[in-house]
Amino acid sequence: MKVKKEKRKKRIGIVFCTMVYLFLFLPIFVVVTNSFNATTRKPYLSWKGFTLDWYSKLWDNTALLESFGNTILIAVLSTVLSTIIGTLAAVGIYRYKFKGKGIINALLYIPVVIPEIVIGIALLTIFSNANIPRGMLTLVLSHVSFSVPYVIFNVRARLSGYDKSIEEASMDLGANRIVTFFEITLPVLAPGIAGGALLAFTLSIDDVIISYFVNGQTKTYPLKVMESIKSGVSPDVNALSTLVLLGTIVLVFITQSGILSGKHKKV
Amino acid sequence: MSKISKHEFKSNTMPAIVTVGPVAVLLVFLVVVPLILVAVMSFCQTDEYYNVVHKFTAENYRKLVSADYLKIYGQSLLIAFFTTVLCVLIGYPFSYVIARTKSKKKKLLYMLVIIPFWTNSLIRIYGWRSFLGNTGWLNSILMSLHIIDEPISFLYKTGTTVLGMVYCFIPFMVLPLYTAIEKLDGSLLEASSDLGAKPIRTLFEVIIPLTASGIFSGCIMVFIPCLGYFFVSNILGGGNTDMIGNLIERQFKSANNWPLGAALSIILILVTLLLVKCYQKAGGDMDNLGV
Numbered sequence: 001m002k003v004k005k006e007k008r009k010k011r012i013g014i015v016f017c018t019m020v021y022l023f024l025f026l027p028i029f030v031v032v033t034n035s036f037n038a039t040t041r042k043p044y045l046s047w048k049g050f051t052l053d054w055y056s057k058l059w060d061n062t063a064l065l066e067s068f069g070n071t072i073l074i075a076v077l078s079t080v081l082s083t084i085i086g087t088l089a090a091v092g093i094y095r096y097k098f099k100g101k102g103i104i105n106a107l108l109y110i111p112v113v114i115p116e117i118v119i120g121i122a123l124l125t126i127f128s129n130a131n132i133p134r135g136m137l138t139l140v141l142s143h144v145s146f147s148v149p150y151v152i153f154n155v156r157a158r159l160s161g162y163d164k165s166i167e168e169a170s171m172d173l174g175a176n177r178i179v180t181f182f183e184i185t186l187p188v189l190a191p192g193i194a195g196g197a198l199l200a201f202t203l204s205i206d207d208v209i210i211s212y213f214v215n216g217q218t219k220t221y222p223l224k225v226m227e228s229i230k231s232g233v234s235p236d237v238n239a240l241s242t243l244v245l246l247g248t249i250v251l252v253f254i255t256q257s258g259i260l261s262g263k264h265k266k267v
Numbered sequence: 268m269s270k271i272s273k274h275e276f277k278s279n280t281m282p283a284i285v286t287v288g289p290v291a292v293l294l295v296f297l298v299v300v301p302l303i304l305v306a307v308m309s310f311c312q313t314d315e316y317y318n319v320v321h322k323f324t325a326e327n328y329r330k331l332v333s334a335d336y337l338k339i340y341g342q343s344l345l346i347a348f349f350t351t352v353l354c355v356l357i358g359y360p361f362s363y364v365i366a367r368t369k370s371k372k373k374k375l376l377y378m379l380v381i382i383p384f385w386t387n388s389l390i391r392i393y394g395w396r397s398f399l400g401n402t403g404w405l406n407s408i409l410m411s412l413h414i415i416d417e418p419i420s421f422l423y424k425t426g427t428t429v430l431g432m433v434y435c436f437i438p439f440m441v442l443p444l445y446t447a448i449e450k451l452d453g454s455l456l457e458a459s460s461d462l463g464a465k466p467i468r469t470l471f472e473v474i475i476p477l478t479a480s481g482i483f484s485g486c487i488m489v490f491i492p493c494l495g496y497f498f499v500s501n502i503l504g505g506g507n508t509d510m511i512g513n514l515i516e517r518q519f520k521s522a523n524n525w526p527l528g529a530a531l532s533i534i535l536i537l538v539t540l541l542l543v544k545c546y547q548k549a550g551g552d553m554d555n556l557g558v
Contacts, residue, residue: 027394092286
């Protein structure tokens with residue numbers, strides 16, 4: 001009797017979860033399917049048979065490819081910068097006593113909790129006040145500013161289980177601070193740094209709202225999509241989105257299978 | 268004693284500046300100063316060319332309490348509230364099942380949540396638009412099955428905006444809940460049922476209280492950003508389901524009234540501070556916010 005009840009409960013759980021997964025993947029399925037749709041009439045939705053045309057047409061859409069190139073370039077630059085700044089900061093905050101430490105710790109939460117639109121308009125305001133022309137530079141700076149806290153949190157999580165005495169041992173054995181940092185501290189922190197960098201990269205690629213305010217004439221891939229949604233997105237955008245999705249799936253599998261994150265290894 | 272600490276401080280000043288200096292500069296110039304400028308600008312006027320003039324006025328704040336705006340605040344709170352409630356109602360049982368899965372499938376199930384989460388939100392919202400539009404999939408399917416003769420307009424309704432918001436934010440609810448539920452000690456549940464508690468009682472007196480921190484942080488991470496996600500209501504709601512985010516966006520783009528937009532942003536900042544304070548009062552840990 002009890003076993004039967006358990007089984008029924010389990011089945012309800014499975015049905016419920018399947019429905020949630022369907023909900024999560026439905027719009028993605030629509031985008032992927034439409035990338036193979038042979039229709040040539042706006043709004044490119046009625047099914048006219050299978051084609052791979054949009055994938056070859058994609059290479060002629062220079063504006064779209066350029067926006068995608070911008071997105072990748074901004075993501076790479078902002079990831080490198082925020083990873084360096086964030087890792088140094090996490091180590092410094094953890095190791096040294098200095099005035100204003102509490103303030104820095106508190107300020108780090110601002111970009112995390114305040115709605116993105118407020119961060120976006122605030123950055124727009126300072127760039128316009130400081131006469132910094134909006135474009136690649138302002139995009140990279142903005143992306144660094146919202147990803148740095150996440151890098152710091154990731155590295156800090158790694159530091160909390162970190163034994164300071166190995167650094168002391170290294171210095172006692174004659175290595176200076178810089179050698180110790182590169183030879184001892186960095187390798188220990190590597191999984192946290194990699195996790196933080198990955199997060200910074202995905203945050204940058206996904207960002208719509210903040211980029212929307214600080215981009216000037218420079219278009220990123222999401223902004224290009226946003227621009228064309230009202231007029232009907234051409235299916236080569238679906239094709240590019242499908243390719244990006246494939247990249248995402250690979251990335252998720254690599255990271256979640258525990259190659260990068262030390263968290264899973266420990267368990 | 269003081270001499271030693273002074274020496275220690277001195278020898279640590281350089282490395283502290285080198286390591287923490289860059290982030291301090293970044294936080295000052297890209298977080299603190301910009302937010303102060305927004306606060307100052309909210310009291311400024313504009314000239315006839317829509318330029319911001321640094322002349323004091325409280326006019327922007329007076330405009331904030333106009334009937335039209337009050338209606339939109341109400342609408343924003345309502346949409347954010349329903350989004351949060353639905354995220355809990357769907358996200359909780361969902362996270363529970365995944366987190367309590369014992370087999371190897373658990374990792375795969377978790378990855379299947381991360382994949383849409385890492386796919387661009389704009390692309391996914393655009394997918395919903397293709398699905399729900401008048402010429403979209405759902406209408407085509409329903410019409411070809413002769414369930415309906417005319418397309419139903421699903422878009423531009425409050426419910427559709429809520430759907431889009433739930434869709435965007437459900438991972439933000441599921442991930443903290445998953446962590447909280449995974450930590451739950453299974454033996455407590457057994458103890459509860461051995462002592463004669465019905466499953467429903469175990470749920471309300473053991474499971475939910477022990478995972479309350481996850482629910483709290485999930486709610487904060489859904490409710491606050493939801494107020495500012497203007498593109499969801501733009502794309503799925505047309506102009507019909509404007510939220511405070513849409514008002515701000517318009518002031519900084521088409522309407523070109525930055526001071527008014529700044530004043531509107533101050534409301535969002537205050538709401539955020541208030542909710543985060545409540546969260547901390549309730550014992551919430553700041554480190555549980557964020558991805």
